[in-house]
Amino acid sequence: MTLPAIRRVSGAALPLRGDDVDTDRIIPARFLVSITFEGLGEHAFEDDRKAAKAKGKTHPFDDPLFAGARILLVNRNFGCGSSREHAPQALARGGIKAVVGESFSEIFFGNAVAIGLPCVALPGEAIARLQSLVEGAPKSALAVDLEARTLIADGKTLPVSIPENAREAFLSGNWDGTSMLLERFQGVEAVAARLPYVAGF
């Protein structure tokens, strides 16, 4: 099924500092007790937000300065842990349209691509600079250009990396891949036929 192509995401950004942010933190397991993804957006980082509040601090997701942000700025190994697709769903349903980070967990990255949420990578120093920039000037407009493989911020253009297949999927609108897997089904049947265990040896 062809979906709307995603070429460019622009808007304000939200800095979320820290390495190894796991998907239990992005969306705690109690919100997975549901047969739909509806309503997850408002619960993204719920426990981290409460913990910040209890210490008299403001979590970036609660900070009015970052309200309406569309681009999430994260550090290393973002989305590690559980394979729950509820994590990118919660971010996307909360208004995040792209994630920019130093690196991503593989399962998180695949899940994000599958729901149309581009994740692009930049070196750690560039991420740190961007996070500082946005913390200092919260409404700074950033743009992730998948076509040009760049991020535009503060008048500068930085090259970003994204696996070519993911980029291609977004640009073509083929990021929802089931149809592609069903295209040549005789090939699937042929593989099943050559696997000794499928026939019970």
Added chain:
Amino acid sequence: MAATLFSKVWDLHTVRKLPTGQTQLFVGLHLVHEVTSPQAFEMLRTRGWGVPFPSRTVATVDHIVPTASLARPFADARAEEMLTSLQQNCRDFGVPLHDLGSLEQGIVHVIGPELGLTQPGMTIACGDSHTSTHGAFGALAFGIGTSQVRDVLASQCLALDPLKVRRLDVTGALAPGVYAKDVILAIIRRLGVKGGVGYAYEYGGEAVSRMSMEERMTLCNMSVEGGARAGYVNPDATTFAYLKGRPAAPSGAAWDRAVAWWASMASDESARYDDRVTLDAGALEPHVTWGINPGQSVGVSGRVPRSSDVAPEARAQVAEALDYMGFSGGETISGTKIDVAFIGSCTNGRLSDLREASRVVKGRKVAPHVKALVVPGSNAVRAAAEKEGLDAIFRDAGFEWRGAGCSMCLAMNPDKLEGRQVCASSSNRNFKGRQGSPTGRTLLMSPAMVAAAALAGEVADVRPMLGGAR
């Protein structure tokens, strides 16, 4: 040409190279549970797709199952809805379901091997990151998200990029009281929680060869905690002996053909790896986590680090973990007071885990301030343990003996930590809030170490408590 098990299985299951550059890979066994599948089945309905290989698909219910009472409807109406939805979806799409109350019900990563569904040379997928467990049999097993669950239900295939292979040679022999759990915690401590990103881990060496299948499952289970999406052990005589006679395993003349094929899928001796790491099993002691990710562990005789002990770029993360856990840094891990002891999960909820823990517990009492529970990984594990009288040993000591499920590993059922409770847990994740309380704290360790902590009321070295040979 010499090849790894990874590349043999990958090549054999490749349908085609997709226009996107990824590989379309046939999935030999798709395991389904109630949490990550309802949205996928709904998408199938929307698109008008069926499940073309229902016999290569197996479902069960595990995450939301209450372990104190199975009375229906469940107290949590949303959990009840999830089970009802799974039952309906399995009926509508012809997927076999090992339902609540059945002897075959249990944690999906416990019942797959138990039923003989998990076999060498297969590709296996499940909407759960701990699918890596099945790699213990020499299968290529991946955790996937819900959109990919939809892909596999509808096409029996995944679009994936190949992984590199890192060989981990675990040399020597484990000392008594040191287990597969300690090996994997030590590996993750050394290589980091992102050290395995982009890799499949192939575990081998003397210590792994000596491990039982259940120990190998523990090892492979936590590959994903080290960032590796898959981990595996080459199939050998131990693997075949485990499978023989299991309900879904081949029998008669087919058994001999199966064993020959399984053996042929193992990595060739001269196979080349993208990376190699060696770890001396003989030098390991029991491990305990002190922080908020599974890489933050220390030997039981060691001390919690200070943030000043680590490299400048790692300090903020250590400080955050110490703050959350309530450690100041520098204290011994041994002696850390606990409130709850949890023995169970897809990591360590199997019969041998319960046996090892029961050896520690037998004839002793749980500390008065500790709530201790045993949650068998499956109904079959529970029944087998009861047959051996393990339930009585645990109950006599003051443990609660529960029904099977995921339970307090992630607390999607009523088993949850409260407030800032500290839990000695045989599970796999010590993330913030993981065990159901947003401020709850988890110390990961082996089941025997959890038993020792339950008795002592604090983290304690299990080795002096284990009398006699293993």
